[in-house]
Amino acid sequence: MRPHGHERRTRIDIVFEKVVTHVDAEIKSCPHCESKTRGAFPKAFAGPVQYGAGIKAYVLNLVIAQMVSLKRAQQSLQSLIGLMLSEATILKYVMQLHQALARWEQGAIARLLTLPALHVDETSLRVDKRNHWIHVCSGGDVTLKFVHEKRGLEATLSAAWLMTAIGIIPRYGGVLIHDCWASYLSYDHCSHGLCGAHLLRELAFIHK
Incomplete structure (x- = not known):
């Protein structure tokens, strides 16, 4: 029997997921001088532990767009990823955003x-x-x-x-x-x- 039509029902949701990515660099020793050499890490992995762009965007949205206090932004992120960002780290993100927007502003003025x-x-x-x-x-x-x-x-x-x-x-x-x-x-x-x-x-x- 052919259908007369269809009925659609929709659900919209947000999935908060903590994603951890590891990058390993091989360490090898020279057979002649026995000096050790380590492979290069990608630019995004500058230190032992770093936070990704999603975390930065989430924190900046809380602090800048939603005007949430630094303490509450820290608590909100800790409930999501189980880690507490320092105030200095959050303020560093704000300064990085300021510098990026300053560069964008100069381009926008030139366009206007x-x-x-x-x-x-x-x-x-x-x-x-x-x-x-x-x-x-x-x-x-x-x-x-x-x-x-x-x-x-x-x-x-x-x-x-x-x-x-x-x-x-x-x-x-x-x-x-x-x-x-x-x-x-x-x-x-x-x-x-x-x-x-x-x-x-x-x-x-x-x-x-």
């Missing part, structure tokens, strides 16, 4: 400078119970955010200094898309365009 249009904006953010501002530069699939503590009248010079320090807008020669803020309009070496979303928001306000 080549785009025909660059979108810029700023929005507020609480940092240590104080109001700060995130300055955003976006184009294509690249978005960069930079935090500064000031905005407004006093920040007209401050924001211009920040934009100069960031080093994107002063070197950009395409069309700068923004919300008509004076600090953006102060740059006359590039073309300017007004953000359609901001215009629609203002028109909606006037209509009400």
